[in-house]
Amino acid sequence: EVQLVESGGGLVQPGGSLRLSCAASGFTFSSYWMSWVRQAPGKGLEWVANIKQDGSEKYYVDSVKGRFTISRDNAKNSLYLQMNSLRAEDTAVYYCARFRANYYFDYWGQGTLVTVSS
Amino acid sequence: SSELTQDPAVSVALGQTVRITCQGDSLRSYYASWYQQKPGQAPVLVIYGKNNRPSGIPDRFSGSSSGNTASLTITGAQAEDEADYYCNSRDSSGNHRVVFGGGTKLTVL
Numbered sequence: 001e002v003q004l005v006e007s008g009g010g011l012v013q014p015g016g017s018l019r020l021s022c023a024a025s026g027f028t029f030s031s032y033w034m035s036w037v038r039q040a041p042g043k044g045l046e047w048v049a050n051i052k053q054d055g056s057e058k059y060y061v062d063s064v065k066g067r068f069t070i071s072r073d074n075a076k077n078s079l080y081l082q083m084n085s086l087r088a089e090d091t092a093v094y095y096c097a098r099f100r101a102n103y104y105f106d107y108w109g110q111g112t113l114v115t116v117s118s
Numbered sequence: 119s120s121e122l123t124q125d126p127a128v129s130v131a132l133g134q135t136v137r138i139t140c141q142g143d144s145l146r147s148y149y150a151s152w153y154q155q156k157p158g159q160a161p162v163l164v165i166y167g168k169n170n171r172p173s174g175i176p177d178r179f180s181g182s183s184s185g186n187t188a189s190l191t192i193t194g195a196q197a198e199d200e201a202d203y204y205c206n207s208r209d210s211s212g213n214h215r216v217v218f219g220g221g222t223k224l225t226v227l
Contacts, residue, residue: 106166
């Protein structure tokens with residue numbers, strides 16, 4: 001059974017940093033692209049970033065470029081999102097998701113809430 | 119960049135058929151995928167590719183596309199289908215980015 005479990009969310013002040021983690025199991029993690037998708041309270045889904053199987057390609061939504069970094073450790077079956085210079089508008093539930101070639105997400109974690117507030 | 123447009127809300131009588139649409143330039147080149155999200159839960163993939171359902175998704179869910187519009191059809195809507203539905207696709211600019219529609223709240227009457 002595919003499982004994705006996010007952790008690392010919490011309350012952080014504007015300008016602060018946070019690192020999210022996603023532990024993957026039930027599939028060969030190193031064979032798949034992975035992604036982060038977020039959802040602000042009461043709002044829709046927003047794609048944040050993708051990373052290739054070996055980490056050699058990474059893509060970001062414009063609003064987080066230069067502030068967020070997606071990475072992975074295939075030996076630990078883990079995906080990460082380093083978030084710096086956080087803003088109030090980054091407040092959201094962040095989901096880890098497995099990304100497929102036709103640009104869809106076939107498995108999702110339960111999400112971790114990030115709140116940026118003073 | 120690219121945008122995908124969805125109607126904010128749609129309603130359907132129990133047992134009837136409902137179509138939820140998603141419009142955008144990227145859909146002329148790329149398939150849309152569809153997700154169901156119930157309150158407090160993570161999204162669940164219901165349709166991907168031309169018209170493919172993941173294991174466990176009832177066959178009352180189907181997908182289609184024409185021009186710049188993709189559709190999710192629920193034939194014989196059930197009470198448990200009441201949820202938010204989102205479409206997504208590749209960004210039409212060819213830069214490996216992903217776009218989502220704004221979501222449609224489906225009410226089953």
